[in-house]
Amino acid sequence: MNLHRSSYDVAVEGIGALSCTRTKGVVAITLKSTDLQFSVAIHALVIKSITSVLPTAQIFGNQYKHLAGLQMADPHFGTPGNIDLLLGADVWGLILKGDTIKGGPNEPHAQLTFGLSYFWACIKIFSK
Numbered sequence: 696m697n698l699h700r701s702s703y704d705v706a707v708e709g710i711g712a713l714s715c716t717r718t719k720g721v722v723a724i725t726l727k728s729t730d731l732q733f734s735v736a737i738h739a740l741v742i743k744s745i746t747s748v749l750p751t752a753q754i755f756g757n758q759y760k761h762l763a764g765l766q767m768a769d770p771h772f773g774t775p776g777n778i779d780l781l782l783g784a785d786v787w788g789l790i791l792k793g794d795t796i797k798g799g800p801n802e803p804h805a806q807l808t809f810g811l812s813y814f815w816a817c818i819k820i821f822s823k
Contacts, residue, residue: 696779698722700741707742716742726790729768733809735789745778754803761798765805 700720709715719741727734754773756762782790794807 696722698724703740705740707740718742726786728809731809733790735786737786739780745781748775749778750775759798759802761796762803762805765796767805768808 700722703718703721705718706714707716707718722739722741723736724739725734725736750773753775756767756773790808792807792809796805798804
């Protein structure tokens, strides 16, 4: 992402309070809506990897009728790729607008965000 990184060293805990990695620094970023005047400034810890490539296999959105016609925040949400940013509950709650479209068991859900798009990837990251 080519962001200015400040020194910050702390252990990051995983499931079961196991220390799974150490940070490589911290970055200041602003999350901005792609189509509204909404933004929120945050500090994000930098780690080598958040998770493995997700989804683990190609997902075809057109197979889910409940998602038909939605403007998806990430038009490639079903294509396996790296996860660049994981938002905490403190930030996630700020970008939600409220509408949730639920799928059945083992199906994705969609949430409307301040980008007027569904899912969290509607935001763009800008360095400070």
